[in-house]
Structures are given as structure tokens and as C-alpha cells.
Amino acid sequence: MDGIHSEQITAAEVPVVRRPATDDSMAARARVRLQRAEGVARVSFRRAGRGTGLARLYQEGCAKLRMPAGLPGEPAQAVLINTAGGLTGGDRFRTQVEVEAGASAIITTQACERIYRSTGDDTLIASQLHVGKRAALAWLPQETILFDQSRLRRTLDVDLASDARFTAVEAVIFGRTAMGERVHQGHFQDRWRIRREGRLLFADDLRFSGAIDRALQNATVLAGNVAMATLFHAGPEPERLLDSIRDALGDNGGASVWGGKLVARVVAKDGLHLRRAVEPALRILMGGSTLPTVWKL
Amino acid sequence: MADPQLLRLLTWLSPAFPVGAFAYSHGVERAIHDNTIRDRATLVAWLSDLLTQGSGWNDAVLCAASWRGEDVAELAEAMAGSRERHMETTLQGEAFVQAAEPWTGEGRPAPYPVAVGHAARNQGIALDAVLTAYLHAFSSNIVQAAVRLVPLGQRDGVATLAALEPVILDTAARASQSTLDDLGAATVLSDIAAMRHETQYSRVFRS
Numbered sequence: 001m002d003g004i005h006s007e008q009i010t011a012a013e014v015p016v017v018r019r020p021a022t023d024d025s026m027a028a029r030a031r032v033r034l035q036r037a038e039g040v041a042r043v044s045f046r047r048a049g050r051g052t053g054l055a056r057l058y059q060e061g062c063a064k065l066r067m068p069a070g071l072p073g074e075p076a077q078a079v080l081i082n083t084a085g086g087l088t089g090g091d092r093f094r095t096q097v098e099v100e101a102g103a104s105a106i107i108t109t110q111a112c113e114r115i116y117r118s119t120g121d122d123t124l125i126a127s128q129l130h131v132g133k134r135a136a137l138a139w140l141p142q143e144t145i146l147f148d149q150s151r152l153r154r155t156l157d158v159d160l161a162s163d164a165r166f167t168a169v170e171a172v173i174f175g176r177t178a179m180g181e182r183v184h185q186g187h188f189q190d191r192w193r194i195r196r197e198g199r200l201l202f203a204d205d206l207r208f209s210g211a212i213d214r215a216l217q218n219a220t221v222l223a224g225n226v227a228m229a230t231l232f233h234a235g236p237e238p239e240r241l242l243d244s245i246r247d248a249l250g251d252n253g254g255a256s257v258w259g260g261k262l263v264a265r266v267v268a269k270d271g272l273h274l275r276r277a278v279e280p281a282l283r284i285l286m287g288g289s290t291l292p293t294v295w296k297l
Numbered sequence: 298m299a300d301p302q303l304l305r306l307l308t309w310l311s312p313a314f315p316v317g318a319f320a321y322s323h324g325v326e327r328a329i330h331d332n333t334i335r336d337r338a339t340l341v342a343w344l345s346d347l348l349t350q351g352s353g354w355n356d357a358v359l360c361a362a363s364w365r366g367e368d369v370a371e372l373a374e375a376m377a378g379s380r381e382r383h384m385e386t387t388l389q390g391e392a393f394v395q396a397a398e399p400w401t402g403e404g405r406p407a408p409y410p411v412a413v414g415h416a417a418r419n420q421g422i423a424l425d426a427v428l429t430a431y432l433h434a435f436s437s438n439i440v441q442a443a444v445r446l447v448p449l450g451q452r453d454g455v456a457t458l459a460a461l462e463p464v465i466l467d468t469a470a471r472a473s474q475s476t477l478d479d480l481g482a483a484t485v486l487s488d489i490a491a492m493r494h495e496t497q498y499s500r501v502f503r504s
Contacts, residue, residue, distance in 0.1 A: 222486060223486055252489075256492045
């Protein structure tokens with residue numbers, strides 16, 4: 001397939017290939033194609049005995065899925081791996097997850113997703129999740145790290161059956177300040193559409209564009225913080241979790257419950273402080289299930 | 298020239314129109330409690346952000362989509378970022394639809410910006426006019442809450458609205474050209490303030 005790299009090459013390091021082309025636009029097109037990383041991961045889980053087993057698995061391009069052996073009675077776990085080691089303009093990464101009736105799964109990522117500088121094109125990350133009757137899914141990717149002049153458009157589309165449970169987090173770090181990195185310019189859009197039985201249960205659109213580092217200073221935005229996360233939970237009686245989630249997030253966060261869902265946001269001065277708030281909150285939202293090892297502090 | 302559309306807009310988006318807007322601070326009561334909004338300058342900055350890259354902008358995009366005839370009631374309701382924001386937009390929308398019955402007849406309840414956009418279309422009111430009026434009402438209502446809580450003088454309140462004029466006009470112009478793809482906000486701490494308003498010990502406002 002066009003545009004798929006072998007997994008040894010990281011997207012940011014793909015050499016620009018010079019071709020003896022007379023047509024500049026043709027050369028430009030070839031270069032763009034060579035620089036693209038593309039990954040597709042599709043996985044579905046099925047109830048098997050008293051636990052959850054893998055039903056189908058498909059992986060293509062820079063997307064790989066690893067399935068650590070689960071503990072008895074625990075949800076199945078899948079770890080998404082981007083073998084391109086990061087994404088840049090024009091790269092695409094698509095994930096589709098289905099959790100069939102009665103099954104229970106946790107998806108996470110092996111590493112923080114790094115979004116590198118783009119020369120113009122957007123990086124696209126699209127995730128589609130489907131959670132069936134009496135099924136449960138936790139979508140717990142590690143933090144996304146945005147580099148200066150990155151351009152990321154991300155979508156999360158979720159379809160829940162009437163009694164499905166769903167927990168999600170998306171955490172973003174606008175430049176690793178400890179490494180002296182800041183996002184002076186860039187574009188970041190994150191669109192969530194979560195439906196229950198076809199009806200929109202929650203919609204969220206984050207959008208940071210242009211001089212991001214400057215906007216982050218604003219009191220309404222991040223007040224000088226560079227890390228933030230959104231947490232979502234839909235399950236029976238979310239109001240019972242509200243007080244403990246508020247305690248876990250502390251003074252830099254907020255949480256609310258209405259219409260059968262819990263939504264929380266939190267900001268922090270760096271990735272470590274964000275984890276210190278998000279990790280205990282996830283433990284609460286996950287109830288008795290063990291958090292993936294990568295999320296432990 | 299007599300202009301029935303202008304007259305209608307003035308009525309619908311006047312503070313006297315019975316939507317109960319005075320009961321909502323949109324999380325600003327919390328930001329004042331936290332001393333984040335403490336004077337005219339911090340109020341202008343907060344409101345500018347809501348209008349250009351926050352909930353005010355999203356409201357304007359939804360209002361424009363509704364004016365064009367798109368059914369965005371479900372989307373607008375799902376976009377409310379907290380329990381009190383949800384109450385603020387759905388209850389004002391319901392009240393607006395009922396109060397507008399003398400002009401529009403019986404209507405379907407919808408979140409506030411969607412209901413306003415729909416009624417404006419129904420009455421042949423121009424999109425940029427309804428967006429300007431909606432964003433003015435949105436801002437003016439929050440200014441009144443701040444005048445009460447900071448407290449600020451009425452003259453500071455009026456000066457805030459004067460300072461926001463170019464922002465409101467520019468936002469209305471941008472929103473009139475927008476599609477639903479333009480939805481999006483960066484005002485994370487404003488969302489958090491709206492959530493934290495729920496646990497504020499002493500409160501005058503419902504949001």
C-alpha cells in the first residue's frame with residue numbers, strides 16, 4: 001500500500017528523497033508520499049467463559065497491538081503501539097475497537113504519542129469505539145505531547161449500547177517544558193462525539209490554533225499551565241463517584257455529573273503533575289479493575 | 298425607516314424578555330470567588346476569550362447553524378460542559394421558545410442559541426443581526442453578574458461592553474460564515490470554573 005513505512009523508520013526521520021524529476025510538483029508529491037506514516041488497528045473483544053477474549057485483530061502500517069496476559073477476572077487489555085515513534089504532518093493513525101456483548105476491555109498506548117512539527121499538513125488521529133450490551137470499555141491512551149509547529153486533528157467517536165459502560169481520558173502536554181520545549185505556533189483540535197443508542201450523550205471540541213503558547217497564558221485557557229486532561233465516564237450512578245473524583249483532581253480541576261455521565265477536566269504545570277491528578281481519578285473511575293501498568297506512577 | 302426585525306430582536310434579547318438570564322453567571326461567580334476576575338480589565342479579558350475562543354463562540358456557531366435550518370438541538374445540548382451549563386442553556390432555551398410564541402407560534406424546546414437562531418430564521422431576521430444581538434445579550438448578562446459580585450460600578454460595566462464592541466462584531470462576522478466544523482473552544486479553565494461553581498459554598502447564581 002502507498003504511504004506505509006517499514007517500522008524501523010520513524011516518521012520524523014524519513015529522509016527526503018531527491019529524484020531527477022523535471023516536474024517540481026511531481027517531486028513534491030513523491031516526497032509527501034514518502035514522508036507519510038499510516039497506521040490502522042482494529043480489534044474486537046468477545047466474552048469467553050467468565051472473562052474476555054480476543055475476537056478479531058487487524059493491524060496495518062505503523063500500528064501494532066500487544067495483548068498482555070490478563071489477570072483472571074480482569075478486563076482484557078490491549079496496548080496500542082505506533083512503530084513510527086511519533087507522528088508528523090500528513091500522518092494518519094486510525095483505531096477501531098469493538099467490545100461485544102458482556103465483554104470488558106481496556107485500551108492504552110505503549111508510549112506518549114509525540115506530534116512533531118508539520119510543514120503544512122495536519123496529522124490525523126481517528127478512533128472509533130463501539131461498546132455493546134452489558135459491555136465495558138476503558139480508553140486510556142497515555143499523554144499526547146505536542147511539539148512546536150505541530151498540527152493535530154483528532155477525533156473520538158464512541159457508540160454505546162443502552163447499558164454499556166465507558167471510561168475515557170485524553171491528556172495533552174503542550175511542549176515538554178523540562179526540555180525547554182514550547183508550542184509557539186501550532187494547531188490542535190480534539191473532537192469527541194459519544195452516543196448512547198444513537199443519541200448524542202456528550203460532544204466536546206477543543207481547539208487551540210495559532211500562537212498557542214501565548215493563548216495558554218490566559219486565565220480562561222490554562223493560566224500558564226502546559227498540561228491538561230479531559231476525563232469521561234458513563235455507567236450506573238456516576239454521581240456516587242463525583243466527590244472522590246473532585247478530591248483526586250484537587251484545586252486545578254473540576255468535575256460534574258449530569259444526564260448519566262461524569263465529565264472532568266484538570267490542568268497542571270507539567271506532565272508529572274498532571275499524572276498525579278489523573279492517575280488516582282482513573283483508579284476511581286475504573287472501580288475494582290487494575291489500571292494498566294503504563295499508567296501507574 | 299421602520300424596521301420590524303430590529304424591533305423584534307430588541308424585544309427578544311432584552312434583559313426583560315422572560316428567559317431568566319439574570320439567574321445565570323456562566324461560571325463567572327466562581328472566577329470572581331477565586332479572584333481570577335477582580336476588576337474591569339480581568340472581566341474584559343475573560344469575556345473576550347469566551348467570545349473569540351470559548352463558549353460564546355460555540356453558541357454563535359450553533360446559532361448560525363440553526364438559522365440556516367440545521368437541526369443542532371441535540372448537538373448543542375450534548376456540548377454543555379457541566380451540569381449547570383446544561384441547565385443554563387436548556388432552561389433558557391425552553392423559556393425563550395415559550396415566550397416567543399406570540400411571534401413564532403408553538404415551537405419545539407431547544408438549547409438557547411439554537412432556539413434564538415431558529416426564531417430569527419422564522420421571522421426573516423438577518424444572520425449577522427441575530428448573532429450580534431445574541432452575543433451582546435450573552436456578554437451583557439455576564440457583565441451584570443460581575444457588576445453585582447466583584448463588585449464593579451455600573452460605569453465599569455458599561456465600559457466593559459464598550460471595550461467588547463469590536464470583539465462582538467468580529468465574532469458575529471466570523472460566526473455568520475462558520476460551519477459546524479468551526480466549533481471548538483480553548484477555554485478549559487472557564488469550563489473548570491463552571492464545574493467548581495457547583496461546590497461553591499455561598500452562591501447567588503444558578504451557574
